[in-house]
Amino acid sequence: MQLACSECGARAGDTLFCIACGGLLAFALDPGRYDATALRSLFDRRRGSNDPLDTSGVWRFRELLPPIARENVVTLRENVLPLYDARVGADYANATHASYVHLGMNPTASFKDAGMTAAISHAKAAGARVAVCASTGNTAAAMSAYCARAGIAGLVLVPAVGISAAKVAQTLDYGATVAAIDGDFDRALDVVRSLDPARVAIVNSINPYRIEGQKCAAFALLQARDWRVPDWLVLPGGNLGNTSAFGKGFREALALGLIDCVPRIAVVQAAGAAPFSKLFREGGDLVPVRAHTTATAIKIGAPASWRKALAEVRTSGGTVLDVTDEEIADARAIVGRDGIGCEPASAASLAGLRALRERGTIGRDDDVVLVLTGHVLKDGGYATAYHESAAPFANHIRSTPTDASLRELIDEVTASRV
Numbered sequence: 001m002q003l004a005c006s007e008c009g010a011r012a013g014d015t016l017f018c019i020a021c022g023g024l025l026a027f028a029l030d031p032g033r034y035d036a037t038a039l040r041s042l043f044d045r046r047r048g049s050n051d052p053l054d055t056s057g058v059w060r061f062r063e064l065l066p067p068i069a070r071e072n073v074v075t076l077r078e079n080v081l082p083l084y085d086a087r088v089g090a091d092y093a094n095a096t097h098a099s100y101v102h103l104g105m106n107p108t109a110s111f112k113d114a115g116m117t118a119a120i121s122h123a124k125a126a127g128a129r130v131a132v133c134a135s136t137g138n139t140a141a142a143m144s145a146y147c148a149r150a151g152i153a154g155l156v157l158v159p160a161v162g163i164s165a166a167k168v169a170q171t172l173d174y175g176a177t178v179a180a181i182d183g184d185f186d187r188a189l190d191v192v193r194s195l196d197p198a199r200v201a202i203v204n205s206i207n208p209y210r211i212e213g214q215k216c217a218a219f220a221l222l223q224a225r226d227w228r229v230p231d232w233l234v235l236p237g238g239n240l241g242n243t244s245a246f247g248k249g250f251r252e253a254l255a256l257g258l259i260d261c262v263p264r265i266a267v268v269q270a271a272g273a274a275p276f277s278k279l280f281r282e283g284g285d286l287v288p289v290r291a292h293t294t295a296t297a298i299k300i301g302a303p304a305s306w307r308k309a310l311a312e313v314r315t316s317g318g319t320v321l322d323v324t325d326e327e328i329a330d331a332r333a334i335v336g337r338d339g340i341g342c343e344p345a346s347a348a349s350l351a352g353l354r355a356l357r358e359r360g361t362i363g364r365d366d367d368v369v370l371v372l373t374g375h376v377l378k379d380g381g382y383a384t385a386y387h388e389s390a391a392p393f394a395n396h397i398r399s400t401p402t403d404a405s406l407r408e409l410i411d412e413v414t415a416s417r418v
């Protein structure tokens with residue numbers, strides 16, 4: 001696999017950005033080297049194996065990743081992705097069927113693990129002693145867990161306010177050093193970008209190994225569906241690394257002959273952090289904004305991977321839109337009603353499906369996969385506040401019932417059964 005600039009195509013070495021134009025780097029796969037039937041049966045056979053590399057939904061696809069010696073692979077059995085039927089969610093969006101692929105069911109409870117296993121394994125192979133990231137919480141938790149496994153010191157830069165306490169607590173548990181900076185995520189990422197990659201391993205999604213790990217979510221999803229391609233994949237967009245990773249994974253699966261078409265990709269942003277959605281509507285270059293949204297994992301005003309993500313959305317015939325914080329909050333409550341649950345940012349996908357059904361962009365009978373990016377327990381404070389509010393799907397705690405009122409309550413609960 002060759003590392004090259006994703007913008008000008010120049011071959012790249014050990015830098016983080018292209019020396020010629022400053023663009024992000026990306027690995028290029030040569031699909032001519034593989035046989036699709038042999039690959040499929042190899043990947044399918046590995047699902048029954050107990051080899052730690054085979055049980056990982058990233059390393060199971062190792063032929064399609066930059067080579068890393070087995071002794072350097074740091075894995076926590078990431079990317080083993082459950083697919084759930086979205087019964088209540090589909091109904092809410094006025095669609096006949098949809099399913100959730102839950103990337104929150106990862107070792108540290110977000111999709112960031114799939115990228116981090118690749119980035120930290122590479123850092124270990126390269127002899128790195130320190131790994132650094134800027135984070136709204138989930139990248140920090142994932143990096144610290146993999147650093148703990150690898151024996152690498154972790155340093156994370158997080159915004160001092162407005163990120164979930166559970167994510168910070170997780171990061172502290174894994175033993176990383178947390179530095180709260182006076183500013184938002186975009187500011188923290190600027191600081192990280194100015195560091196010397198020769199001294200520290202920078203593992204934000206500008207790191208091409210992160211994208212290689214995350215693209216495997218596309219392979220794992222296709223494999224879980226017996227390689228049947230959905231019509232649409234709907235996912236939240238923040239820094240847009242995940243959009244570029246899913247797009248790359250589907251494109252490579254197509255080029256390899258594992259599938260014969262790609263799903264359309266719909267990216268959903270929060271209205272207060274929607275520079276990519278604006279760009280998609282109006283054209284031109286991305287104009288950064290000061291981000292405001294209670295979906296903190298996508299509170300990003302200057303997404304680093306917008307060029308890559310735009311190319312992926314366009315090639316797939318997809319779309320980009322934004323939804324309000326209220327729409328996200330209600331959609332998150334609905335995902336809970338399916339017995340699944342997710343953190344706020346993840347619910348942008350269901351809110352997005354609902355909006356795209358209203359516009360008619362997505363057909364009622366289309367086969368839609370909604371990407372849930374993080375676990376419900378990532379942001380307990382948000383859920384509590386929702387249920388204490390007057391929001392449409394708020395579920396209030398009842399005050400201490402007497403014997404008589406308890407009988408009434410049982411009748412009420414019985415009647416409300418769906």
Ligand SMILES: *Cc1c(COP(=O)(O)O)cnc(C)c1O
Pocket residue numbers: 110111112138139205236237238239240241242243297298343345346373374
């Ligand atoms: C990181 C993250 C996102 C955004 O992904 P990008 O790759 O930055 O677009 C969405 N949801 C959750 C839960 C995340 O942790």
Ligand SMILES: [Zn+2]
Pocket residue numbers: 005006007008009010018019020021022023
């Ligand atoms: Zn370049």
